[in-house]
Amino acid sequence: MNQVKLQPSGLQVHQASDVTESHLALEADVVVVGSGAGGAVSAYELARQGKRVIVLEAGPYVPSQAFTEDFTESLHTLYQDQGGQANSSGDLLVLQGACVGGSTVVNGCVCFRTPDFILEDWQRDFGLSELTAEELAPYFDEVEQNLSVHDNGEHEIARHGQVIRQGANKLGWSVKPLRRNIRQCGLTGHCLSGCKTERKQSMLVTYLPWAQAYGAKIYADTRVEKILTVDGEASGVEAVVTRQDGSVVATMTVKAPRVVLAAGAVQTPVLLQKSGLANRSGQVGKNFACHPSLLVAGRYPQPIHPWRGAMLGVHVDEFMHPDKGGFVLEDGGFGLVEMTMLAEPGTGKPFMDYMADARYLAGLVTLIHDHNVGAIEWDGERKAINYQLSDADFPSMKRAIKAAARLHLASGASEVYVPASDKRVIRSEADIDEQVDSLENQPQHLRMVSYHPQGTCHMGADPDTSVVKANGETHDVPGLYVADASLLPTSIIVNPQITVYALATRIARHMS
Amino acid sequence: MNSQLQATQISKIWQRGMARRQFLKWGLGGVAAVTAVAAGSFALLRRSPRDEIAPPDWATGLSASEYHLFEHARAVLLPVEGTNLIDSSTVPVVQNVQQILDYLDAPTRKELGAGLSLFDNVVVFSHGCRFVDLEPGKARELFDRWGEGSVLQRTLTTVIKQLVYSGYWQEPATWPPTEFDGPVSEKWGLAYLGNAPLPQQPSLESGQEQA
Numbered sequence: 001m002n003q004v005k006l007q008p009s010g011l012q013v014h015q016a017s018d019v020t021e022s023h024l025a026l027e028a029d030v031v032v033v034g035s036g037a038g039g040a041v042s043a044y045e046l047a048r049q050g051k052r053v054i055v056l057e058a059g060p061y062v063p064s065q066a067f068t069e070d071f072t073e074s075l076h077t078l079y080q081d082q083g084g085q086a087n088s089s090g091d092l093l094v095l096q097g098a099c100v101g102g103s104t105v106v107n108g109c110v111c112f113r114t115p116d117f118i119l120e121d122w123q124r125d126f127g128l129s130e131l132t133a134e135e136l137a138p139y140f141d142e143v144e145q146n147l148s149v150h151d152n153g154e155h156e157i158a159r160h161g162q163v164i165r166q167g168a169n170k171l172g173w174s175v176k177p178l179r180r181n182i183r184q185c186g187l188t189g190h191c192l193s194g195c196k197t198e199r200k201q202s203m204l205v206t207y208l209p210w211a212q213a214y215g216a217k218i219y220a221d222t223r224v225e226k227i228l229t230v231d232g233e234a235s236g237v238e239a240v241v242t243r244q245d246g247s248v249v250a251t252m253t254v255k256a257p258r259v260v261l262a263a264g265a266v267q268t269p270v271l272l273q274k275s276g277l278a279n280r281s282g283q284v285g286k287n288f289a290c291h292p293s294l295l296v297a298g299r300y301p302q303p304i305h306p307w308r309g310a311m312l313g314v315h316v317d318e319f320m321h322p323d324k325g326g327f328v329l330e331d332g333g334f335g336l337v338e339m340t341m342l343a344e345p346g347t348g349k350p351f352m353d354y355m356a357d358a359r360y361l362a363g364l365v366t367l368i369h370d371h372n373v374g375a376i377e378w379d380g381e382r383k384a385i386n387y388q389l390s391d392a393d394f395p396s397m398k399r400a401i402k403a404a405a406r407l408h409l410a411s412g413a414s415e416v417y418v419p420a421s422d423k424r425v426i427r428s429e430a431d432i433d434e435q436v437d438s439l440e441n442q443p444q445h446l447r448m449v450s451y452h453p454q455g456t457c458h459m460g461a462d463p464d465t466s467v468v469k470a471n472g473e474t475h476d477v478p479g480l481y482v483a484d485a486s487l488l489p490t491s492i493i494v495n496p497q498i499t500v501y502a503l504a505t506r507i508a509r510h511m512s
Numbered sequence: 513m514n515s516q517l518q519a520t521q522i523s524k525i526w527q528r529g530m531a532r533r534q535f536l537k538w539g540l541g542g543v544a545a546v547t548a549v550a551a552g553s554f555a556l557l558r559r560s561p562r563d564e565i566a567p568p569d570w571a572t573g574l575s576a577s578e579y580h581l582f583e584h585a586r587a588v589l590l591p592v593e594g595t596n597l598i599d600s601s602t603v604p605v606v607q608n609v610q611q612i613l614d615y616l617d618a619p620t621r622k623e624l625g626a627g628l629s630l631f632d633n634v635v636v637f638s639h640g641c642r643f644v645d646l647e648p649g650k651a652r653e654l655f656d657r658w659g660e661g662s663v664l665q666r667t668l669t670t671v672i673k674q675l676v677y678s679g680y681w682q683e684p685a686t687w688p689p690t691e692f693d694g695p696v697s698e699k700w701g702l703a704y705l706g707n708a709p710l711p712q713q714p715s716l717e718s719g720q721e722q723a
Contacts, residue, residue, distance in 0.1 A: 009706035065704065069695035072682040082615035090667060146711045186702045190695070197702040209707040307692055336692050340677035347655040347673075348591050348648075355681070356595040358690045382619065421670055422660040444666035 006213040011204070013061040013100060016221035016241050016249045024241070024252040028054040028217075030511075031237055031256040033224045033271065036102020037500040038262030038484035040203035040211060041143070045508030046260075047214035054217050054254055055208075056239055058263070059098035061220040062105075064204060067194035071337050074193035078106050085266070087374075087385045089443035092292055094385055094450045096264055100220050101204035103264070104497060107451065108191045108312045109180035109200050110330065111149045112494035113140050114502075117321060126489045127461025128470050139502035147181035147201040149498070156185050158309025160362035163300065164331040165314050167411025173318040178330065180312070181497075189333045191311040222252060227259055227275040227480065234259040234479030258511065260472075262484040262504070265453040266376055266385060269486060272457065272467075273378040278474040283467050287458050288374030289491035290450035292389055292397070295332055296364045296404040297342050298413030299354075304362045307335045312365075319403060320493060326369035327400040328493060329407065334363055341447060343417030345425065354417075364407060366400035368393060369493040372455045389448070394441040401439075405432050419447040452496050457486035472507030483507050560645050573610045578625065580644045581632050582606045582676065588651040589676050596689045600680055608679035624671070631668045 029051040032039045039055060047053045062077060075083025080098040087094065097103035114136065122128040143149075157165070157177060168175035181201040191200065198205045212218065219241070226238040236255040240248045261268045269285035272278050311333040319325030334342070336358060345354040374387030389397060405416045405426045418424035421444055424435045439445060460466025463475035466489070472481045483504040485496050492499060560580070567579035574582070583606055590600035613621060632643045635654065639646055646654065655673065658665035680686055687694050696702075 004710070006710050007707060009704065069697060070682070072678060076615060081617075084615065084620075089663075090671075142711075146708075148708070183705060183708070186697060186700070188696050188700075188702070189693075190697075196695075196697040196704075198705045198707070201708055205706070206708045210710055213710060303691075305691065305693075336681040336687065336690060337678055340681055341674065344659060347659075348589065348652040349594070351589070351677075352591055352595055352597060356597055356690065358692065382617075421666040423656065443663050444670060447670075 004213045007209055009198070010063050011061065011100065011208055011212060011218060014217065014219045015061055016243050019241050019250045022250050024250055026054055026252065026254045028052045028254060028256040030054070030258040030260060031056065031254040032260045032262060033237065034058075034102060034261070034263035034267070034484065035100050035208060035218065036097060036203060036262065036264060036484070037104050037497050038504040039102065039260070040104070040207035041501050041504035042260045042262060042483045042508050043211035043216045044207040044214065045505055046511065047211045047216040049508075052215065053211065054219065054256070055211070056222045056224055056237070056252075056254070057100050057102075057218065057220045058223040058267070059100065059102075059220065060244065061100040061218075062194070064194065064196055064198045067196040069188065069190040069193050069196055071190075071193050071335050074106065078194055080266070085385070087387045089388065091444045091446065092290070092385075092387060092389075092448045092450055094266065094290060094453055096266065096453065100218065101202050101208060103451070104202040105194050105204050106192055107202075107495070107497060108332075109182050110312055110495040111144065111147075111179040111181050111498045114492050114499045115320065115494065118490060118492045122459075122489050126459065126466065128459055128489070129461075130470050131459075136502055136506070139505050140498060143498060143501040143505060144181075147206060147501070148183045149179050149181045151179050152177040152310065152313055156180070156187070156310040157313035158187070158189070158311075158333060159304050160306050160309075160333055161313025161331040163304065163362055163411045164316075164364065164407060167407050167409075168314075168316050168318075170410045171407065173316050173407070175314055175316050175318075178312050178315050180310075185310050187309050189307045189309060189311050189335070192338075219252075221249075224263070224271060225274065227261075227271065227277055228253075229277065229477060229480075232477065233257070234477055258479050258481065260481045260483050261457075261486075262482070264484055265456045265486040266383065268482060268484055269376045269456040270378045270383050278457070278467055278476045278480060280463060280476050281465055281467055283458065283465065285376040285378075285456050287372040287455040287489070288376055288385070288387055288453065289370050289372040289455045289488075290374065290387060291367045291452040291491055291493070292370055292393075292448040292450050293368075294366045294397070294401065294404075294419045294446060294448060295334065295338070295342050296366060296401060296408070296419060297339070297361045297417045298364070298408030298411070299357065299415040299417075300360050300362060300411075300413050303359045305359050306333045306361050306363055309333065316403075316407065319399070322369055325399050325403070326396050326493065327403070328367045329400070329404055330365040330367065332363040332365040341449075342419050344419075344421060344423050345417060346423050350423075362408070362411070362413070364404040366397070366404055367452075367493060367495075368396045368400055370396075370491050372458075372490060376456050388443060389441060389446070391441055397446070398436050398439060401436050402432050405436070421445055421447070452485070452491075454485040454488040454491060454496060457482045458489040459487050460489060471510045472503070481507060481511065560642050562644050570607060571610060573614050574606075575625065577632060577644075578628055579606065581628055582609050582672075584644045584646075584651070585672055585676050586680070588648045589655070589673060590680050591648075598686050598689065603680055603683045603685055605676060605679040608682060609675045612675060612678065627668055627671070631672065
């Protein structure tokens with residue numbers, strides 16, 4: 001075996017600008033589609049086993065040093081569809097990383113293990129009897145250790161987190177520091193624009209360079225168009241290498257007896273649909289959930305400077321269990337551009353006054369345990385994310401907004417802004433029911449964002465009702481695996497990155 | 513199609529859409545459908561003095577009517593009187609909007625263009641003039657009212673507001689009055705930590721070494 005050589009910084013990535021031929025023909029033992037949480041972990045684990053691994057990433061390679069800490073610019077350079085990926089009605093922004101490292105580059109570092117009650121649902125409802133808390137614990141332990149996951153220290157709880165914690169304590173609600181994958185946090189507040197000084201333990205500075213140390217090769221700007229099969233078994237992929245403007249530089253084929261799909265819960269089902277594979281159950285692209293979240297802002301008498309300090313500090317887990325509400329509240333920092341998306345204090349002067357007082361705002365992110373009611377569809381030209389908040393989930397969303405408002409008020413906020421298309425401001429407990437109960441579950445009424453698409457190629461024991469086995473291999477196509485958040489049979493309420501890391505590790509270790 | 517006929521047809525479609533609360537599909541897809549039925553060229557439904565003003569040379573990604581719409585929306589949506597905020601006329605708001613629109617794929621851009629045209633023109637039925645000629649106070653009332661309106665109205669107002677707001681607040685010149693720090697890592701001299709060390713794996717084979 002070759003020497004294991006870890007680069008001290010950056011990655012060696014084949015990019016469109018390196019390509020001199022019109023067609024590239026490659027061979028590997030495993031081709032991994034996508035370089036985010038699932039793809040990077042798969043690549044490392046398999047390369048470490050001595051397999052020849054090729055990773056294909058549709059997005060560009062942007063080294064950390066090139067990050068700008070400018071959210072608008074980052075949306076255009078690091079995110080899927082330049083930050084414009086949305087559901088069909090346009091009221092839910094689905095933010096996913098689209099660069100080497102995927103969403104792990106632009107997430108908020110929050111780490112939760114899959115809640116036990118979710119795993120119990122999976123065992124009971126999907127026949128995933130082997131995915132117990134005990135089975136997964138060693139995988140969680142390992143990835144958490146590898147990624148420096150730790151409870152936020154006191155210095156990592158910014159002013160917005162401190163006031164929220166005080167309010168939660170006043171209400172007697174359970175509030176805890178968030179756990180994050182970060183080393184020596186620089187407290188810049190720019191997590192969503194990528195961590196310029198390589199403190200966030202994203203795939204860009206962990207599993208990808210580790211995979212490369214074991215010989216994995218990474219190709220950026222390379223969009224897989226089709227999965228290939230021979231005699232019904234996976235045999236590789238066809239791809240195109242594209243410039244930033246989308247024009248094709250070269251075509252590519254990779255022959256490999258193992259194909260791991262880890263392009264995320266939107267792109268992975270699209271690729272399967274384009275390829276016409278693994279869909280005996282009719283479930284490819286179905287079962288989409290996404291934790292539709294709101295950022296509820298409160299105005300405080302004292303300066304908060306919500307962009308200063310670690311972006312995410314504490315969370316309220318009082319209502320996490322579905323029997324108690326099925327939602328989580330996380331304190332969330334934000335910058336000015338993000339602020340414009342949050343609230344509607346009124347057009348013109350009221351809005352500009354609100355922005356002029358930006359430093360007095362703190363935010364609460366609501367995450368709900370939504371039902372898997374959406375679908376990803378490919379019509380031959382464009383993908384569609386067909387998802388509307390279901391009527392079954394709307395009460396959870398309203399409960400989460402009410403709890404966020406109550407928490408802001410208890411924390412000392414004088415005004416709370418409901419993130420709706422019309423002006424809704426809460427100034428006292430007495431306002432809460434009136435302002436929230438009159439919300440309608442209509443498109444374009446709430447300003448929702450999703451960072452956690454999931455569920456579109458879900459695991460299950462029954463090949464007639466699920467796409468993938470518990471070991472990650474598709475029921476229908478031997479050698480074709482899925483290792484991203486598409487796997488999750490139900491939404492998991494919490495930020496899913498650790499779940500994906502653990503499942504991808506387990507899948508790679510079980511791969512024959 | 514003459515102006516009067518266009519007006520009648522658009523009015524009918526608009527009324528029908530309002531009654532149903534959604535057209536063929538929610539959002540901008542619905543806007544495109546409506547404008548397609550309206551036979552497209554109703555940007556000239558009511559002439560505006562602004563039609564005579566040529567857009568600046570840089571506005572190659574916007575139609576003339578889109579340029580005027582966003583320029584008017586900038587003035588309407590970003591008043592700074594009574595604050596220490598930066599006058600939006602000194603910030604390249606519409607240029608930034610154009611840049612954002614450049615990122616849209618062609619079908620979405622076309623749908624948005626149709627929606628913007630509809631927004632500009634449909635005001636004729638309620639106010640007797642296009643949006644670009646609406647007095648700022650009335651224009652703000654319109655935005656507020658549409659924010660409480662149908663799906664289509666909410667979609668259009670949200671899209672226009674978000675584009676204009678982003679176009680303004682992304683500019684570093686607008687940050688100091690709010691005390692927003694902007695990029696800080698270089699300013700603070702934060703060191704790059706580089707790649708994380710390889711995990712200690714018990715299964716590492718002998719003879720392997722970390723460079």
